[in-house]
Amino acid sequence: MSRKTEQPQNLAEALELLPEQQRAPLQHNLPSMPFAQQVQALKPERPVQFNLDGNPPPLPEAQAPEKDTQFGKPYESEAEAKAAQAFLVTMFLPAITAAFGIQVGRIWDAFLSRRPGDSLEPWVYAEGDEIGDAFARDQMTHLVTQHILYASVQTMTAPGFEQLAGYLKPGEWANVPVEELINGPDNIEGMNFSNPVTIPGNLAGGVGAGAGGGDKRQVSGFVSVLSEAKDNQTTLLDFKPAFVYKVIDTVDFLPGDAGSGIEQVFTVPLSRLEASGLAYDVPIEVNFGAPDTRIGAELPELVGKEKHLASVIEVAATAKEKGLSAAATLVTEKAKTLKTETLAKVGAKAEEMLSGGKDALAQKIADKISDVAGPAIDSASDKAADWLLKSLFG
Structure with missing residues (x-):
């Protein structure tokens, strides 16, 4: 009996339209619920809570991806590759655009239409557009900002603080270059946008390498510090960010991993299309400011x-x-x-x-x-x- 031809209502039904050989490795991980519900199910129960009175929560460790033997494997025939491409164009692009917006949809549309040898000039985004704003408000951006501020406190209170004393004037905000307060401003360790149901997680993820070169996470600018006397023995320091981030990444899959669970419904055929030369890297650059937050310290x-x-x-x-x-x-x-x-x-x-x-x-x-x-x-x-x-x- 042939499969009914009306519009599929979820990804499980969409997969049934694919050839058996292509459908089988994907189907076992797919719950039969509408895409919007699948996205909702993957979202964290609550946002990360920051403790401004103590140390920030640790940066999350990267989780080992689930292995898929088909990931990154070229399709054996042009017909099989074309079928996968049709599935991604008709199901993936509308779903990803509905979930994350037109700008993200255009990037993935470009990925599916580009070929090896195409320009590797980055697509640049900043705050004020969908992608820049999403990076600016992402939980990982808040968490990394907290870690930079706490590193600043540790530096300003460590032996040798006198070298930075010239920046401080009681009662006035002073801008201290962020590179004097932290190590490695050109690659912020741990800035891994690992949540796949956010725009940063969908586009950037962790730090890897693509055809355009290695991914980078950069910070530049200042940490603003306010020095105020509490009494004759204690100074209050107030720290706030006056720095910006730059994320340099590539929308690609090779080298890479399949992700886990529902992600593999799309990551496996996307990676196989790239391996078959029918999709190609889209370099991106995202510039955005640190969130408005503060921490304080008392220095006897x-x-x-x-x-x-x-x-x-x-x-x-x-x-x-x-x-x-x-x-x-x-x-x-x-x-x-x-x-x-x-x-x-x-x-x-x-x-x-x-x-x-x-x-x-x-x-x-x-x-x-x-x-x-x-x-x-x-x-x-x-x-x-x-x-x-x-x-x-x-």
């Missing part, structure tokens, strides 16, 4: 250290202008190792002497630090600080 003693370090650097600059280069160098280098209280006293005394034109006393600072104050600075105890002041100033 940072207010004093930040303020007095700036004072000592200013004193050193004044000393240098007066020709006291040795004093300028030593005050700048040694002051960084002092405790906050000591640094305040030494910085204030040096500034007082310089403002009074007492160049000889400023030079005495340099001499004493060089000759006798080393042990006191290294130990940085209150007793040593008192000894240092008495030794320098009597």
Whole structure:
């Protein structure tokens, strides 16, 4: 008995229109429900929740794909390839366009009509269009942004923070280059758009390689930091993103994997068409900003250290202008190792002497630090600080 010819109502019925040899490897994974319901069934139950008071949730690990022996295998005949192509054009393209929009549909239409040797200039998208907006609001973008901000907190609170202190002015937002705060701005580890029922998951997925070269996940711009005094012992830092992402990827399947479950209904014939030379890579580039989010940190003693370090650097600059280069160098280098209280006293005394034109006393600072104050600075105890002041100033 022949199969009824009315419009198929779901993918299971559509598969029955295919030759048995092509249908069999796909059919076992396919639930008999309308495509819209299949998409809905794959969506996560709830979005990722971010804990702004602690560490962000870990980036998800890539799951091993289910194997399909037909994936990436060229079709044995032109007729078989044409049948698969007809199935994808009549079922896949309308479904993917309905699910993800016209821009995504055009990319897949191009994939099915391109041939090896066609241009590999990327199709470029940005916020304001369907694809750019989808990447900007994706859960993975939010999660990676959280990780970058927490990495920024760790960097700004780690030893050597003084190198970045010049960016901070209490009460004002300062932009710190993101490359100074994180490792690997040219390839953000873990930015894997793994959810196949989102536009980023449909087009980009993880980091691989295509005919146009390797996929990339890049970040550039700044982390904005606000420094505010909470009290005499604590500084509050507020971090927010002022950076943008660039995703460079290729819509292709070879090399690649079949995905899992319902994905294989389409990924297997798509990969086989590509292997048969009847479909070809579509490089894409997506530029989008980080989501508007913030995290905060409390830093004990940072207010004093930040303020007095700036004072000592200013004193050193004044000393240098007066020709006291040795004093300028030593005050700048040694002051960084002092405790906050000591640094305040030494910085204030040096500034007082310089403002009074007492160049000889400023030079005495340099001499004493060089000759006798080393042990006191290294130990940085209150007793040593008192000894240092008495030794320098009597």
